[in-house]
Amino acid sequence: xxxxxxxxxxxxxxxxxxxxxxxxxxxxxxxxxxxxxxxxxxxxxxxxxxxxxxxxxxxxxxxxxxxxxxxxxxxxxxxxxxxxxxxxxxxxxxxxxxxxxxxxxxxxxxxxxxxxxxxxxxxxxxxxxxxxxxxxxxxxxxxxxxxxxxxxxxxxxxxxxxxxxxxxxxxxxxxxxxxxxxxxxxxxxxxxxxxxxxxxxxxxxxxxxxxxxxxxxxxxxxxxxxxxxxxxxxxxxxxxxxxxxxxxxxxxxxxxxxxxxxxxx
Amino acid sequence: xxxxxxxxxxxxxxxxxxxxxxxxxxxxxxxxxxxxxxxxxxxxxxxxxxxxxxxxxxxxxxxxxxxxxxxxxxxxxxxxxxxxxxxxxxxxxxxxxxxxxxxxxxxxxxxxxxxxxxxxxxxxxxxxxxxxxxxxxxxxxxxxxxxxxxxxxxxxxxxxxxxxxxxxxxxxxxxxxxxxxxxxxxxxxxxxxxxxxxxxxxxxxxxxxxxxxxxxxxxxxxxxxxxxxxxxxxxxxxxxxxxxxxxxxxxxxxxxxxxxxxxxxxxxxxxxxxxxxxxxxxxxxxxxxxxxxxxxxxxxxxxxxxxxxxxxxxxxxxxxxxxxxxxxxxxxxxxxxxxxxxxxxxxxxxxxxxxxxxxxxxxxxxxxxxxxxxxxxxxxxxxxxxxxxxxxxxxxxxxxxxxx
Ligand SMILES: Nc1ncnc2c1ncn2[C@@H]1O[C@H](COP(=O)(O)OP(=O)(O)OP(=O)(O)O)[C@@H](O)[C@H]1O
Ligand SMILES: [Mg+2]
Numbered sequence: 001x002x003x004x005x006x007x008x009x010x011x012x013x014x015x016x017x018x019x020x021x022x023x024x025x026x027x028x029x030x031x032x033x034x035x036x037x038x039x040x041x042x043x044x045x046x047x048x049x050x051x052x053x054x055x056x057x058x059x060x061x062x063x064x065x066x067x068x069x070x071x072x073x074x075x076x077x078x079x080x081x082x083x084x085x086x087x088x089x090x091x092x093x094x095x096x097x098x099x100x101x102x103x104x105x106x107x108x109x110x111x112x113x114x115x116x117x118x119x120x121x122x123x124x125x126x127x128x129x130x131x132x133x134x135x136x137x138x139x140x141x142x143x144x145x146x147x148x149x150x151x152x153x154x155x156x157x158x159x160x161x162x163x164x165x166x167x168x169x170x171x172x173x174x175x176x177x178x179x180x181x182x183x184x185x186x187x188x189x190x191x192x193x194x195x196x197x198x199x200x201x202x203x204x205x206x207x208x209x210x211x212x213x214x215x216x217x218x219x220x221x222x223x224x225x226x227x228x229x230x231x232x233x234x235x236x237x238x239x240x241x242x243x244x245x246x247x248x249x250x251x252x253x254x255x256x257x258x259x260x261x262x263x264x265x
Numbered sequence: 266x267x268x269x270x271x272x273x274x275x276x277x278x279x280x281x282x283x284x285x286x287x288x289x290x291x292x293x294x295x296x297x298x299x300x301x302x303x304x305x306x307x308x309x310x311x312x313x314x315x316x317x318x319x320x321x322x323x324x325x326x327x328x329x330x331x332x333x334x335x336x337x338x339x340x341x342x343x344x345x346x347x348x349x350x351x352x353x354x355x356x357x358x359x360x361x362x363x364x365x366x367x368x369x370x371x372x373x374x375x376x377x378x379x380x381x382x383x384x385x386x387x388x389x390x391x392x393x394x395x396x397x398x399x400x401x402x403x404x405x406x407x408x409x410x411x412x413x414x415x416x417x418x419x420x421x422x423x424x425x426x427x428x429x430x431x432x433x434x435x436x437x438x439x440x441x442x443x444x445x446x447x448x449x450x451x452x453x454x455x456x457x458x459x460x461x462x463x464x465x466x467x468x469x470x471x472x473x474x475x476x477x478x479x480x481x482x483x484x485x486x487x488x489x490x491x492x493x494x495x496x497x498x499x500x501x502x503x504x505x506x507x508x509x510x511x512x513x514x515x516x517x518x519x520x521x522x523x524x525x526x527x528x529x530x531x532x533x534x535x536x537x538x539x540x541x542x543x544x545x546x547x548x549x550x551x552x553x554x555x556x557x558x559x560x561x562x563x564x565x566x567x568x569x570x571x572x573x574x575x576x577x578x579x580x581x582x583x584x585x586x587x588x589x590x591x592x593x594x595x596x597x598x599x600x601x602x603x604x605x606x607x608x609x610x611x612x613x614x615x616x617x618x619x620x621x622x623x624x625x626x627x628x629x630x631x632x633x634x635x636x637x638x639x640x641x642x643x644x645x646x647x648x649x650x651x652x653x654x655x656x657x658x659x660x661x662x663x664x665x666x667x668x669x
Contacts, residue, residue, distance in 0.1 A: 032304060049282060065312035070289050072301055074282050090304050092289070109427055123307035229268065233275045240271060 002261060003117060003127045004188065005146040009169075010162025011133035014152040014193035016043045017227060018253065019130035022150075023091055024078035024236045025254030030088035031125040034070065037096035038142060039132035045095040048073045049234035052097035059094060059116060060141075061106040066120065069094055077235050080242040089125075104137035110176075113138075114145035133162075135169065143173040144180075148188040148261070155192050155205040155220070163190070187216055188260045191253070195220035218256045221249055313481060318429045320474035323451050324349045326432060326439045329483060330523050331532070333505035334498055336414065336446045338407050339579045352452040363408045375457055377415045380423060380465070406584040418450035422458075423465055429476040431491075433483055442483045443491045444475075451475045485509040489555040500591055501582035503556065504570035508533035510555055511568075514545050530571070530578045537571035566592065574598060 004022075006015040016039070023035040037044040042052040050071050058064035071094075075087035107113075117127055129142050149170060153163045167187075174184055190213045196202045197220070210217050224246045230237045237247045266274075289305050328347050337347065341359055345351040356374075364372045376382040404412065430444025441448060454462070455472035462470055480487075489506050492498050498506065512520050512535070526532040536542040544552055549561060558564060566588055573581065573595055581591045 049279070063318070066308050067289050067305070067312050070308065072289060076278060076282055090301060092304075119311045120308070123304070123311050229271070233271070234279075235275065240275070241266065 001117075001121045001124050001127065002148065003129070003146045004148045004150060004257075005129040005131060005142055006152065007131055007139075007149050007166050007170075008151050008153060008162050009133055009135055009165045010153070010159055013154050013159060013162070014191070014221065015133075016047060016130050017193070017231070018150065018152050018191060018221075019044055019128050020047045020078075021236055021238075021250045022254060022257055023126070023128045024238060025251065026126055026257075027075075027089035027091040028079050028083075028087060028238065029254070029258075032090050032092075032123065033126045033128065034092045034094060034120070034124055036094040036127060036129045038100060038129050038138065039096060040098050040100040041132065042096045042098075042100075043231075044130040045093060045097075047231060047234060048077050048091075048093055050093055050095050053095050054097050054099040055093075055095040057096075057099040057103055060103050060112055071095055076239065078239055080238055084239070100132075100138075101136075104141075107137065107141055110141050110144045111180075113141040117145055135165075139169070140173070143170065143185065144177065144182070146185055147183070148186040150188045150191060150257070152191045152193045153209070154194050155196075155202040155209070157201075157205060160205075160209075188257065189218045190216050191218045192220035194223040196223050219252060221253065224249070318476050318478055320471075321432060321439055321477045321479075323448060323455060323473055323475050326430075326441055326448055326475070326477075327435075328445050328448070329441045331505075331509060332441070332443075332445060332488065333492065333509060334445065334502040335582055336449055338410060338583050349452075352449060353456050356453060356456065359407070359411050363405075363411055366405050366408060374411075374415050374453070377412070378419050378422060378454065378457055380419055410583070414446060414449055414453065417446055418453045421447070421450050422454055422462075425464075426476055429478050431480050431487075432477045433481070434479055439477070439479070440483065442480055443488055444477075448475060485513045486555055499582065499585040500567070500570060500588040501578060501586075503588075504567045505533045507552075507556055507564065507567045508536050508571060510552055511536040511542055511544070514548055514552070515542055528575060530573075530575060534571040537568065539565065539568055 006019045008015055019035060023033045027033045035044055036056060038056060045052050045055075050073070055064075055069035055071070059066070059069045070092040073091040073093055075084040075091075078091055079087045120127070129146065131139060131142065149166075151163055151166060153159050170185055170187070177184065190209060192206055192209060195206065206217075206220060226237065226241060226244065226246050230240050233240050237244065237250050241247055289301065289308060326349060335342065337355055337359070341355055344358070345355050347355070360372065360374060364370055426447060428444075428447075430447050431442040432439040433442055451472055458472060460471040460473050462472060464470055485506075489510060492502075492506060515536070520535045521532070523529065523532045526535075544561075544564070552564065553559065553561075556564065556567070558567075570578075570581075570588065570591060573591060577591065577594055577598065580586065581594075586594075
């Protein structure tokens with residue numbers, strides 16, 4: 001089992017979009033995947049047409065069994081319509097609502113999240129955490145649990161501040177994780193989102209990103225209006241517009257994640 | 266497909282999809298489809314492994330006899346089997362022995378539990394001029410082990426228990442999977458402060474109940490990873506842990522239970538023979554990880570400890586000797602034995618020496634009885650008398666076998 005977290009302390013940069021599509025893509029490719037909505041806004045929950053409810057809160061604070069909090073997503077919502085029936089993997093969501101905000105105050109130690117998800121090590125292949133842009137103590141608990149982090153970022157100059165903050169916070173956890181014999185968190189990628197390839201500003205900023213982070217930078221995800229339609233349809237782009245160039249863009253994200261997960265350290 | 270067409274399709278599907286129950290109940294998941302049946306079972310299995318934390322009476326908990334770490338010195342363990350009803354006796358005895366060793370008749374653990382005394386140096390300074398031993402003398406293994414437990418109890422009283430013990434439910438009791446030392450610390454706190462104790466932060470706590478997680482069965486691999494993450498096991502404990510993991514890999518039916526073995530060491534030594542009990546193919550990495558070791562050579566060295574002479578095994582455990590120290594001592598010992606075996610003394614000689622030793626020993630004990638605090642005297646006398654009786658029995662046995 002691998003735990004992967006979508007992080008950026010800047011709002012609206014594409015964390016939820018990436019989380020839902022990476023999770024869905026791996027499920028379509030046969031994996032058992034859990035998407036944890038760790039954001040009180042509950043965007044990842046409603047992205048799959050699920051009701052907002054305190055699933056994550058119950059799991060962590062009330063020690064609820066996984067059976068009670070996991071919500072299976074029907075494959076029609078995320079797979080290509082003709083292929084949905086034959087979907088090999090599964091996608092499950094731990095839903096969220098406003099109560100997620102009070103998890104941090106009720107958590108007994110920084111290992112709670114790690115301990116809970118370690119239980120699933122034999123049942124599940126991937127766990128994705130979609131996080132809120134506001135840092136909280138819950139983030140520290142997720143830092144102790146995660147194997148890898150993906151940082152989506154816009155290609156605007158001011159977006160890089162959030163990225164810098166997030167990376168500093170990650171580094172602060174290295175010594176703590178070492179102390180507990182946990183591997184260092186792997187940065188799986190910095191993903192330029194909502195990219196306008198024709199504007200000079202975006203081209204410049206992409207180059208700056210590549211200069212700083214080198215091969216960690218993924219191919220940029222172009223800006224497309226269909227993404228807002230995807231969100232309101234409570235579907236993925238694979239399901240809503242199969243064969244579109246945007247679906248292709250999304251598959252490329254899944255490919256890049258798989259490359260990095262399976263590459264030798 | 267246009268945006269309008271897409272919207273129509275979505276609307277048609279929506280009512281159908283929303284009607285799907287979002288359940289992962291293994292009984293209904295199969296019926297829902299999406300191939301959830303098997304996944305639902307796996308998740309149910311994962312859930313059953315995890316239990317919410319509950320407060321369990323410390324008196325209903327029994328130690329797990331094969332767990333790799335010995336929390337109390339071997340000679341105390343010989344006198345009293347570690348049972349909930351014996352814990353206070355063990356501690357009383359242990360404290361008296363430390364009093365005898367250090368000559369500090371008024372040695373008391375309560376100031377340590379309260380965090381008012383931190384180490385022997387400080388304590389001795391306060392009472393300088395006392396006839397006790399010099400403070401330069403390093404603490405004995407017995408004192409050091411006691412103080413480690415007392416420190417643990419003090420930290421639990423100060424900061425609370427951060428990691429619940431894990432227990433397996435048996436017919437009429439709970440068996441410890443991990444957390445023997447934490448459980449002992451709760452006994453000490455209950456003994457000294459009882460229930461309703463007010464902790465330094467003002468909260469009130471009942472020491473008779475310990476936070477615990479109930480698991481379905483003792484899992485030696487989980488035990489090992491707990492031990493590696495939280496505690497520094499000494500070399501003998503690690504050898505025991507390796508032995509348990511090897512037995513688990515080969516199947517427990519191949520081995521005798523602890524109660525069928527002459528000594529605890531013999532139980533673990535059942536896998537001492539590396540040729541007979543090889544590490545199964547493909548399991549080396551898992552074993553190294555569980556032991557927290559990096560190469561097979563180290564595994565061999567720990568396995569070799571299982572064949573240590575019995576007294577060295579106990580000494581190594583009580584004094585936390587390292588694997589290297591034990592290996593060197595064994596080499597030294599081997600060379601000595603080789604010399605003495607040649608001039609083996611007659612049984613009679615050995616017996617008379619033992620008798621002389623016993624007289625010496627008895628005199629020493631009498632002196633000790635007189636030197637302790639009067640309130641502790643009756644208890645100590647009872648204990649020592651029991652020991653003397655046991656020694657006499659032992660000598661009678663030898664006498665018989667000699668005449669036979
Ligand atoms: N490549 C894109 N082109 C156009 N719109 C996009 C793109 N990616 C995401 N969006 C839209 O941008 C909005 C914000 O994206 P998203 O919710 O994924 O960001 P977020 O980082 O999760 O936000 P928050 O910090 O609030 O959780 C959404 O409406 C989404 O549909
Ligand atoms: Mg979001």
